[in-house]
Amino acid sequence: MSLRDITARFSCDGCGARFEGYIDPAWRTCEVLPSVFDLAEDAIRGFGPGSVQADMHLCAACTRVADAIGDEEYLPTRDEIVAALARADRPERAP
Numbered sequence: 260m261s262l263r264d265i266t267a268r269f270s271c272d273g274c275g276a277r278f279e280g281y282i283d284p285a286w287r288t289c290e291v292l293p294s295v296f297d298l299a300e301d302a303i304r305g306f307g308p309g310s311v312q313a314d315m316h317l318c319a320a321c322t323r324v325a326d327a328i329g330d331e332e333y334l335p336t337r338d339e340i341v342a343a344l345a346r347a348d349r350p351e352r353a354p
């Protein structure tokens with residue numbers, strides 16, 4: 260049996276929603292493996308369902324709010340993201 264994927268589960272730092280990323284098993288062919296935490300964060304970066312911004316793990320909905328801050332190249336601070344999420348019209352926080 261071949262390993263298909265490894266799931267990394269996160270709670271969004273913006274709204275508390277749970278979301279997942281899938282760790283690519285191709286990493287196992289690397290000579291120097293990143294830590295399991297780095298692999299988990301990589302699973303939600305790029306093509307993942309969310310993002311890591313200002314050390315916050317954000318679901319797709321909160322990522323859209325954070326991405327709308329400033330221009331395309333701007334990297335918002337944690338305070339700016341928290342303020343934007345507080346102003347955003349989003350569904351209730353997850354329990």
Ligand SMILES: [Zn+2]
Nearest residue numbers: 271274318321
């Ligand atoms: Zn969220």
